[in-house]
Amino acid sequence: MKKRLLLKLIGLLLIVSVVGYLVKSSGLNFRQALSVSIFLASILGSLFFWDFRLSFAFLGTSILLLFRAIDLENLIKSASLEVILFLAGMMILIGLLKQSGFFAWLVMLILRIKKLTAKKLFISISITSALLACAVDEVTSIIFMVAAIFQICDFFETNPIPFLITSVLSTNIGSTGTVLGNPIGILIAAKSGLTFEDFILQAFPIMLVCLIAAIFLLFFWYRKPLQNLDEKIKEIGSNEIFLKLISVPPDKNLRFSFFIFGLTLFFIALHHRLEILLNLEVNTILLIAPLIFAAFVMLWKYKYAREFVEHDVEWWTLLFFLFLFGQAGTLQYTGAIDFFTKKLSFLFRNNYSLLIGAILWLSAIGSSCLDNVVLVTAFLPIIKSFESIGILIRPLWWALLFGGCLGGNITLVGSTANIVALGILEKEKKLKIKFFEWLKIGIIVSILTILIVWIILILFWKTK
Amino acid sequence: MKIKEIMIRNVKSIPANISVIEAFKILAEMQISGLPVIDENEKLCGMFTEKDILKTILPSYIETVGKFVYVENPKGISAKILELINLKVKDIMRKEVVTVDEDTAICEVARIMITQKIRRIPVVNKENKVIGIVARQDVLRALLKDYIK
Known part of the structure; x- marks a missing residue:
């Protein structure tokens, strides 16, 4: 088992190094080649070592920062925090729907x-x-x-x-x-x-x-x-x-949960119209609608609020996405x-x-x-x-x-x-x-x- | 106070190779909900509880989907009960067992019970052989001994 893992790791490093060398030879500078190699390492890391993909994302992003392929400010800008927050908000709402049956x-x-x-x-x-x-x-x-x-x-x-x-x-x-x-x-x-x-x-x-x-x-x-x-x-x-x-009759709890989710969908569906009406940036309502209603859910079900946030939000996956988006941003930045x-x-x-x-x-x-x-x-x-x-x-x-x-x-x-x-x-x-x-x-x-x-x-x- | 002062020393253990039904009979006779499981070298290799049997019978997705069993006697569950007859303790026991050694302090054991949500902890020696067991009630009896005489 350990031998197999080691072989996979050697294979990954070899592929990443060869690709890095090839892209550098074809005209990219060091930072550009590094950003390509690190992003490739994260892709291969998620393919070969699914359970450890977050480690690859952490390590890769740290290397990008260390070699100044991207700075902290631009890394955060490219990490698409709006997508992560949208997904977290939706996961809390889904948690409520699951709990209410x-x-x-x-x-x-x-x-x-x-x-x-x-x-x-x-x-x-x-x-x-x-x-x-x-x-x-x-x-x-x-x-x-x-x-x-x-x-x-x-x-x-x-x-x-x-x-x-x-x-x-x-x-x-x-x-x-x-x-x-x-x-x-x-x-x-x-x-x-x-x-x-x-x-x-x-x-x-x-x-x-x-x-x-x-x-x-x-x-x-x-x-x-x-x-x-x-x-x-x-x-x-x-x-x-x-x-x-x-x-399983739709009890009061279920009806109200459905109402909250329905309202979220309503605002998501009409987000574009509302953004025009309120003169907001494109997709602002789309991205904040789940957050607003997730906030209501956490107030309504305050006893389960931590459970919704800690168990229903898949932080492991979201963190991986966050770093991956940052790495993709580096490809553009360089x-x-x-x-x-x-x-x-x-x-x-x-x-x-x-x-x-x-x-x-x-x-x-x-x-x-x-x-x-x-x-x-x-x-x-x-x-x-x-x-x-x-x-x-x-x-x-x-x-x-x-x-x-x-x-x-x-x-x-x-x-x-x-x-x-x-x-x-x-x-x-x-x-x-x-x-x-x-x-x-x-x-x-x-x-x-x-x-x-x-x-x-x-x-x-x-x-x- | 250390755990060796209050642990039950003559521990009944279940061999990993006996059938689940046989093991359940032992639990029922002793009126307890779980026992340590030992391998052929008498070393601790798992923990077998009534909860493990229930978990085997019910669908694995039950915690995710919540209330989801519709009919009174679902055929899927009947089929799983039939399968259970052929299963051995080692097939369904919990293999990651939290253990303590006999010099562990009672409060530390109480902490483990609360944080890990467990009712009883096997006490093992350096060879990983069970030398005792301590249940939540034993810990409480020791802590409240001055008041429950």
């Missing part, structure tokens, strides 16, 4: 389908997974969906795997629909100035098209397990027992990113459709094995730099969002939702999905949905 109540609605059939269940799992991911986040959403799938599959004594895979794939597709679905959504919104309305008007419809296409494909792919479930439903009887026994921007713009100088495709497919392939936040963080400064050389960047932001989220469907480690769902499956049912078993359906769904996005982006922006 909101998700249990919501998922219960799936189980209450009257005259249940396999087709009805399949469609409702897909749609609920996608919409829940849109409203909260993919990881919270998938835990509750998996719990609901297990309940119903246990009841009908059927294999949960097809429903679980469908739910995960739909969750990843759904996470592209709003700013809230995935951390990369808010990251892109904060850096690009895209508003919640932009997401609803442009990303959400594309997400729906992808979801519908995926449901048809998955329906065909899993037709046999669905037939089996229909037979089981006939044999055991419909879910009348569920209808009788399910009793000017290293201009080197890559020039190369890319030269490569795709005459073909904008190809540039959209390159970002879409590269981010998808990258996020199939890397954390999509890491990948998007690397792409952000590149896309921003395209603006300075006169390239229309809005479609590129969408390409990055969809690539980063849909690529997560390719492999079973492609997104956090996949890892969480498979972890629960293994623990609860002692069932393991093999890498290629997932890849077969994951890659088909990903190719289909990414192609749809590519075509829509090209068609839409060619008419502009």
